[in-house]
Amino acid sequence: xxxxxxxxxxxxxxxxxxxxxxxxxxxxxxxxxxxxxxxxxxxxxxxxxxxxxxxxxxxxxxxxxxxxxxxxxxxxxxxxxxxxxxxxxxxxxxxxxxxxxxxxxxxxxxxxxxxxxxxxxxxxxxxxxxxxxxxxxxxxxxxxxxxxxxxxxxxxxxxxxxxxxxxxxxxxxxxxxxxxxxxxxxxxxxxxxxxxxxxxxxxxxxxxxxxxxxxxxxxxxxxxxxxxxxxxxxxxxxxxxxxxxxxxxxxxxxxxxxxxxxxxxxxxxxxxxxxxxxxxxxxxxxxxxxxxxxxxxxxxxxxxxxxxxxxxxxxxxxxxxxxxxxxxxxxxxxxxxxxxxxxxxxxxx
Ligand code: IPM
Ligand code: MG
Numbered sequence: 162x163x164x165x166x167x168x169x170x171x172x173x174x175x176x177x178x179x180x181x182x183x184x185x186x187x188x189x190x191x192x193x194x195x196x197x198x199x200x201x202x203x204x205x206x207x208x209x210x211x212x213x214x215x216x217x218x219x220x221x222x223x224x225x226x227x228x229x230x231x232x233x234x235x236x237x238x239x240x241x242x243x244x245x246x247x248x249x250x251x252x253x254x255x256x257x258x259x260x261x262x263x264x265x266x267x268x269x270x271x272x273x274x275x276x277x278x279x280x281x282x283x284x285x286x287x288x289x290x291x292x293x294x295x296x297x298x299x300x301x302x303x304x305x306x307x308x309x310x311x312x313x314x315x316x317x318x319x320x321x322x323x324x325x326x327x328x329x330x331x332x333x334x335x336x337x338x339x340x341x342x343x344x345x346x347x348x349x350x351x352x353x354x355x356x357x358x359x360x361x362x363x364x365x366x367x368x369x370x371x372x373x374x375x376x377x378x379x380x381x382x383x384x385x386x387x388x389x390x391x392x393x394x395x396x397x398x399x400x401x402x403x404x405x406x407x408x409x410x411x412x413x414x415x416x417x418x419x420x421x422x423x424x425x426x427x428x429x430x431x432x433x434x435x436x437x438x439x440x441x442x443x444x445x446x447x448x449x450x451x452x453x454x455x456x457x458x459x460x461x462x463x464x465x466x467x468x469x470x471x472x473x474x475x476x477x478x479x480x481x482x483x484x485x486x487x488x489x490x491x492x493x494x495x496x497x498x499x500x501x502x503x504x505x506x507x508x509x510x
Contacts, residue, residue: 162191162192162193163190163191163192163193163223163224163466163467164192164193164194164195164221164222164223165185165192165193165194165195165222165223165224165225165226165462166195166196166197166218166219166221166222166224166225166226167182167194167195167196167197167226168196168197168198168199168215168219168225168226168227168228169196169199169202169228170199170200170201170202170227170228170229170230170244170247170440171200171201171202171228171229171230171231171232171244171440171442171445172229172231172232172439172440172441172442172445173228173229173438173440173441173444173445173450173499174200174227174228174229174230174440175228176445176446176448176450176452176499177228177229177436177450177451177452177454177455177456177499178226178227178228178455179452179500179503180452180455180456180499180500180502180503180506181226181452181455181456181458181459182194182226182459183503183507184456184459184476184479184503184506184507184510185459185463187507187510188463188469188472188475188476188510190467190469190472192467195218195222197212197214197215197218197219198212198215199211199212199215199227199230199247199248199251200229200230200231200232200244200245200247200248200440201230201231201232201234201235201244202232203215203244203247204235204238204242204244209242210230210235210242210243210244210245210246210247210250211246211247211250211251211254215247216250216251216254219251219254219255219431219433220254220255220431222431223431223466223467224431224432224433224434224462224466224467225251225255225431225432225433225434226434226435226455226458226459226462227248227251227433227434227435227458228435228436228440228455229435229436229438229439229440229441230244230245230247230248230439230440231244231245231439231440231442232244232440232442233442244440248435249297249298251433252292252293252423252433253293253298255423255425255431255433256293256425257292257293257423257424257425257432257433258291258292258293258294258323258326258327258424258425259289259291259292259326259327259330259423259424259425260288260289260290260291260292260402260421260422260423260424261287261288261289261334261421261422261423261424261461261465262287262288262289262290262402262406262409262410262419262421262437263286263287263288263419263420264284264285264286264287264288264389264406264409264410264412264413264419265284265285265286265413266281266282266284266285266412266413266414267413267414267418267480267481267484267485268481268484268485269484269485269486269487270413270414270415270418270484270493271414272494273414273415273492273493273494274411274412274413274414275386275411275412276386276389276412280388280389280390280412281412281413281414283388283389283390284389284390284409284412284413285390285393286389286392286393286394286395286409287334287338287393287394287395288395288397288402288405288406288409289327289330289331289334289394289395289396289397289402290397290398290399290401290402290403290406291319291323291324291327291396291397291398291399291402292399292402292423293323293399294318294319294323294398294399295317295318295319295353295398295399295400296315296316296317296399296400297399297400298399299315299316299317299318300314300315300316301313301314301315301316302314317351317353317400318353319353319356319357319398321356321360324356324357324360324361325360325364327396328344328360328361328364328396329364330396331344331361331394331396332364332365332367332368332371332373334394335368335371335393335394336368336370336371338393338394339393340370340371340372340393341371341372341374341392341393341394342368342371342372342373342374342393342394342396343373343374343375343376343381343392343393343394343395343396344357344358344361344373344374344375344376344395344396344397345375345376345377345378345381345395345396345397345401345405346358346375346376346377346378346397346398346401347377347378347379347401348375348377349377353398354398357398358375361373361375361396378397378401378404378405381395381397381401381405382404382405382408385405385408385409385412386408386412389409389412406419406421406437407437410437410438414493415451415492415493416437416438416454416492417436417438417450417451417453417454417490417492417493418451418453418454418457418493419436419437419438419454419457420434420435420436420437420454420455420457420458420460420461421434421435421436421437421458421461422434422458422461422462422465423435424465431466432462432465432466434458434459434461434462434465434466435455435458436454436455436457436458437454438451438454444491448498448499448500449490449491449498449499450490450492450499451490451491451492451493451499451502452490452499452500452502452503452506453480453484453490453502453506456476456480456503456506457476457477457480459476460472460473460476460477460480461473463476475510476506476510478509479506479507479509479510480506482509483502483505483506483508483509486505486509488501488502488505488506490502
């Protein structure tokens with residue numbers, strides 16, 4: 162029996178996680194679910210975006226299924242109490258350094274992408290984003306300069322062990338896919354990136370079967386829309402990965418379709434699974450959200466944390482079939498409600 166921590170969070174999080182839960186229930190596996198508040202909902206219920214009881218549950222669980230955090234009502238709180246701190250705190254506390262964000266076009270959905278259909282069809286990549294370091298977790302603050310001006314600062318830093326750990330996952334993933342690894346950095350400007358590049362190059366000697374390339378982050382942003390088919394696995398730091406993964410999602414069609422896994426070990430161990438879209442407060446509670454990213458995150462959970470690859474395949478096939486048959490929520494140009502889209506997937510399971 163596996164224990165799943167359900168952390169629906171804010172905005173559309175509860176709506177999409179509910180659909181993922183229905184799909185998991187329909188598989189007839191031996192899963193137990195326990196729900197806990199997180200983000201703005203955590204602050205509202207227990208006075209903190211990541212309440213101790215929620216973190217405890219996440220640490221005990223075999224996997225965490227996460228919705229989204231972010232609520233404009235709490236944006237003026239001091240930073241440590243804002244909803245976003247919940248996901249950052251979970252990543253750090255659970256040691257979830259490896260973030261897998263696959264981006265692939267869905268047959269039938271080519272029109273939803275901002276790219277030409279023939280380009281969308283070539284898209285099949287994974288962005289592997291380092292998740293517990295970089296400028297996200299460096300020293301930060303506000304101070305006064307010698308001239309008395311207000312100054313904000315966030316320190317960017319990676320040590321070689323952090324780079325080696327994520328790059329190893331990148332090489333291992335590329336080996337199991339199409340054998341191509343592109344490391345994205347900004348080594349023409351940043352020392353952090355120079356070290357990143359040196360360490361990745363050192364590791365390359367152990368992976369002769371993987372074709373390694375390096376690309377500057379600005380060029381990678383351009384190449385992602387120009388010719389995304391050139392990429393197989395992209396490995397990059399926390400900040401560049403944040404930006405490039407949103408971009409890759411729009412290449413695929415809709416951010417409402419893309420799932421992610423955050424892992425503390427390359428295989429097995431506890432993982433956190435979340436749709437890459439945010440809490441979308443503008444459409445929260447209206448039944449308009451696309452549950453596919455959450456459902457596909459549940460599929461990633463089955464594969465990476467629960468050793469249920471066949472069940473994962475079934476869920477992914479059901480989503481693809483629903484899309485191919487024309488099931489569309491509003492973000493995809495259709496009119497299905499969140500639960501009707503869930504029904505469409507369930508019907509094809
Ligand atoms: C993401 C989000 C988060 C991030 C926010 C909500 C803190 O944008 O998961 O990509 O920046 O990592
Ligand atoms: Mg982001």
